[in-house]
Amino acid sequence: MTQSIQYIEEQLQGFYPPEEIKSFSRILFENICNIPPYQQVFHKDIEISESQKQKLQEAITRLKNHEPIQYIIGSTYFFNRDFFVEPGVLIPRPETEELMEIIVRENQNKPIRILDIGTGSGCIPVTLSLELPQSSVYSADISEDALCIAQKNIANNNAKVSLIHCDILDNTAINRLPQQLDIIVSNPPYVMESEKAGMENNVLVHEPHLALFVPDEDPLLFYNRIADLGHILLKEGGKIYFELNALLAQESAEMMISKGYKQVELIKDIFGKFRFLTATR
Secondary structure, three states: OHHHHHHHHHHEEEEEEEHHHHHHHHHHHHOOOOHHHHHHHHHOOOOOHHHHHHHHHHHHHHHHHHOOOHHOOEEEEEEEEEEOOOOOOOOOOOOHHHHHHHHHHOOOOOOEEEEOOOOOOHHHHHHHHOOOOOEEEEEEEOOOHHHHHHHHHHHHHHHHHHEEEEOOHHHHHHHHOOOOEEEEEOOOOOEEEEHHHOOOHHHHHOOOHHHOOEOOOOOHHHHHHHHHHHHHHHEEEEEEEEEHHHHHHHHHHHHHHHOOOEEEEEEEEOOOOEEEEEEOO
């Protein structure tokens, strides 16, 4: 194993900072060679098979192309659970875990109906289904690939989520979505095209643009649509939870107020940015 560690460090030097290379090494040995972290520390004399060496070399090549490590190993952790991820879905972010904490904290022990819009990997609906076991959870996405991955994660985590294939921008979507909802939650596409220049290649090149970008001339495209749907799908007193582009937080809040929502609140993430919005119908 010592030679393989040196190989990884030598190959990735100059591509990533030393601490990140160590993290990649730990993740690769754990997922490709089935060597847990504690054994990596105390048993560096473990033999690596030729097939494992080949897989490590393939992973290093992909890392040199700045492909996210989560796609390489095929999974990531979200809210202390393992989720399959592939290039067809966004990699779940820590900020979205914060949004889950807000929703779970506010809705404990309630028999509620929840709709997640833009399911992606399914991390949001699976988490809410398991953390709020009295809830009925529905989740919609335009991407069939995303829905397939979400279904795998639903099954793998023994969650109860009803998936819906639809384009919420299509006027016929309303006929496929559940009504009398208590909650709509969404982390929709919100990165403006003009922000691409400041993005890292691992995101820009490898993660699905369909789930990331909106046109500069209509950056609140999905928020506007979901707010309109909320007036039809939510019960009186039902609530919307959004993850936001922090650059458009105030604009988002003003839009919700203009559409008649009450108790509109912007909430900061752990980095001090206004990342979340809640509003009541």
